[in-house]
Amino acid sequence: xxxxxxxxxxxxxxxxxxxxxxxxxxxxxxxxxxxxxxxxxxxxxxxxxxxxxxxxxxxxxxxxxxxxxxxxxxxxxxxxxxxxxxxxxxxxxxxxxxxxxxxxxxxxxxxxxxxxxxxxxxxxxxxxxxxxxxxxxxxxxxxxxxxxxxxxxxxxxxxxxxxxxxxxxxxxxxxxxxxxxxxxxxxxxxxxxxxxxxxxxxxxxxxxxxxxxxxxxxxxxxxxxxxxxxxxxxxxxxxxxxxxxxxxxxxxxxxxxxxxxxxxxxxxxxxxxxxxxxxxxxxxxxxxxxxxxxxxxxxxxxxxxxxxxxxxxxxxxxxxxxxxxxxxxxxxxxxxxxxxxxxxxxxxxxxxxxxxxxxxxxxxxxxxxxxxxxxxxxxxxxxxxxxxxxxxxxxxxxxxxxxxxxxxxxxxxxxxxxxxxxxxxxxxxxxxxxxxxxxxxxxxxxxxxxxxxxxxxxxxxxxxxxxxxxxxxxxxxxxxxxxxxxxxxxxxxxxxxxxxxxxxxxxxxxxxxxxxxxxxxxxxxxxxxxxxxxxxxxxxxxxxxxxxxxxxxxxxxxxxxxxxxxxxxxxxxxxxxxxxxxxxxxxxxxxxxxxxxxxxxxxxxxxxxxxx
Numbered sequence: 322x323x324x325x326x327x328x329x330x331x332x333x334x335x336x337x338x339x340x341x342x343x344x345x346x347x348x349x350x351x352x353x354x355x356x357x358x359x360x361x362x363x364x365x366x367x368x369x370x371x372x373x374x375x376x377x378x379x380x381x382x383x384x385x386x387x388x389x390x391x392x393x394x395x396x397x398x399x400x401x402x403x404x405x406x407x408x409x410x411x412x413x414x415x416x417x418x419x420x421x422x423x424x425x426x427x428x429x430x431x432x433x434x435x436x437x438x439x440x441x442x443x444x445x446x447x448x449x450x451x452x453x454x455x456x457x458x459x460x461x462x463x464x465x466x467x468x469x470x471x472x473x474x475x476x477x478x479x480x481x482x483x484x485x486x487x488x489x490x491x492x493x494x495x496x497x498x499x500x501x502x503x504x505x506x507x508x509x510x511x512x513x514x515x516x517x518x519x520x521x522x523x524x525x526x527x528x529x530x531x532x533x534x535x536x537x538x539x540x541x542x543x544x545x546x547x548x549x550x551x552x553x554x555x556x557x558x559x560x561x562x563x564x565x566x567x568x569x570x571x572x573x574x575x576x577x578x579x580x581x582x583x584x585x586x587x588x589x590x591x592x593x594x595x596x597x598x599x600x601x602x603x604x605x606x607x608x609x610x611x612x613x614x615x616x617x618x619x620x621x622x623x624x625x626x627x628x629x630x631x632x633x634x635x636x637x638x639x640x641x642x643x644x645x646x647x648x649x650x651x652x653x654x655x656x657x658x659x660x661x662x663x664x665x666x667x668x669x670x671x672x673x674x675x676x677x678x679x680x681x682x683x684x685x686x687x688x689x690x691x692x693x694x695x696x697x698x699x700x701x702x703x704x705x706x707x708x709x710x711x712x713x714x715x716x717x718x719x720x721x722x723x724x725x726x727x728x729x730x731x732x733x734x735x736x737x738x739x740x741x742x743x744x745x746x747x748x749x750x751x752x753x754x755x756x757x758x759x760x761x762x763x764x765x766x767x768x769x770x771x772x773x774x775x776x777x778x779x780x781x782x783x784x785x786x787x788x789x790x791x792x793x794x795x796x797x798x799x800x801x802x803x804x805x806x807x808x809x810x811x812x813x814x815x816x817x818x819x820x821x822x823x824x825x826x827x828x829x830x831x832x833x834x835x836x837x838x839x840x841x842x843x844x845x846x847x848x849x850x851x852x853x854x855x856x857x858x859x860x861x862x863x864x865x866x867x868x869x870x871x872x873x874x875x876x877x878x879x880x881x882x883x884x885x886x887x888x889x890x891x892x893x894x895x896x897x898x899x900x901x902x903x904x905x906x907x908x909x910x911x912x913x914x915x916x917x918x919x920x921x922x923x924x925x926x927x928x929x930x931x932x933x
Contacts, residue, residue, distance in 0.1 A: 686769015740798030
């Protein structure tokens with residue numbers, strides 16, 4: 322921010338003014354939605370002994386009847402004007418009080434040195450002066466707020482300054498004889514310098530809210546809101562039968578006052594006829610601030626927020642619409658969202674304008690969880706701003722997913738089991754089953770009440786189990802071929818028990834197929850089979866319920882898949898694995914296997930000495 326010299330000073334202190342300081346008129350300030358605007362005020366120097374600084378426009382124009390906050394900040398310094406030295410007697414070569422608040426009498430102390438004024442362009446209303454005047458050596462901030470009828474131009478002006486001249490004497494303002502002529506023809510003994518910044522911020526007019534009539538009476542409570550400068554005086558007026566639009570320059574002095582409410586920001590009053598309440602606000606720095614109620618017989622606008630259908634199942638789409646009655650333009654400012662799956666979520670800023678009679682449908686979309694929406698809007702009716710809210714809860718029911726059943730009977734697949742199954746590997750068969758993560762589909766909602774939510778859909782499918790039967794039970798490999806009814810040494814029995822034959826392997830294979838869980842001829846699965854255990858545990862678990870209820874917010878697909886997979890693995894390790902292990906411990910003992918094979922003796926020489 323540049324320095325500006327004010328008062329009597331030499332032009333060569335600042336020989337050239339910066340080009341950007343040109344104070345050509347600026348466009349009228351737009352109030353909505355303009356941000357604050359800041360301006361540096363530059364005042365060119367002058368060497369006029371008596372003229373000093375006259376009224377000088379900043380070029381900032383406040384529109385007619387607009388409300389604005391004006392802040393002027395800066396400071397003032399007093400100094401010696403070198404141009405006065407040739408005329409100066411010894412008493413003024415070194416000013417005693419330069420730069421201090423209490424200057425010598427010739428500076429006009431303790432009167433003001435600089436005044437910032439708002440000059441109205443209308444001769445009816447004259448000028449407006451903020452309630453504080455800066456003095457030398459003291460940083461200052463002047464604040465004014467209000468509306469300015471007829472428009473206004475912001476200016477700065479030096480007032481009440483009596484300068485000392487070259488003939489300065491502490492006790493008189495008259496030049497002694499023989500000092501060079503009249504004081505007005507000589508340079509001022511003192512100069513002023515300083516920097517001022519002017520900031521203009523659009524603000525809202527005062528608003529007046531009306532309560533509903535007190536039951537059984539016509540009394541209403543009128544409440545003023547204006548969060549800017551402190552209000553010290555309030556004069557209330559009531560205008561009966563005043564039901565049309567309010568003129569910008571309404572003549573309040575024509576109306577009858579309501580003295581019982583004087584100097585209060587709230588007034589309870591029982592009007593005899595429909596009309597409007599007016600209030601004139603005053604205080605330091607307030608130019609004019611008038612709060613106006615809407616007609617007392619006008620309906621209060623209400624916000625309606627409806628979602629259809631009223632309740633949905635997870636994954637269904639709802640259409641939510643917000644309207645205002647009576648049909649006026651409104652702005653949806655924000656929506657608060659709270660879900661039973663997540664709790665409160667960050668407020669969603671909307672700021673969408675809706676024309677009169679229009680509908681806001683920005684909260685429509687797919688639903689994942691029961692959600693409560695709080696829609697907030699504003700509207701202006703008859704000059705009064707209303708803040709409206711409406712709440713709607715959208716119940717979301719769970720989908721009716723059946724308990725899991727594998728998709729079809731087990732499928733026989735080529736065996737990858739080692740061909741020496743008895744004592745080394747102990748694997749005559751294997752049942753592979755479970756949930757593949759690739760079968761878990763995830764839906765992520767892009768818009769609407771549950772934007773950002775993810776859930777599992779559709780219900781995952783457990784694929785058919787895959788069963789492998791060791792090919793050694795079909796005579797493949799050295800162990801399988803060795804089961805030919807003879808031992809290694811050619812004998813047909815050991816310890817009185819005959820050796821197993823290929824027919825014996827056939828009997829054992831049938832039991833292994835039952836053990837792993839191929840479907841029985843009657844269409845069921847043996848309870849003492851891995852497939853039977855698997856299907857029984859799935860059917861009697863709530864895994865389908867757990868999967869249906871998985872709802873995440875701001876999660877990736879992998880996050881949701883992981884939750885579903887962990888639910889399955891929890892069931893698998895907690896219930897299926899222990900039951901499978903118990904079955905194997907009982908049925909894979911050699912004595913049981915020999916019984917399944919018809920009670921014969923296995924020729925396991927090739928197991929103890931496997932061939933390549």
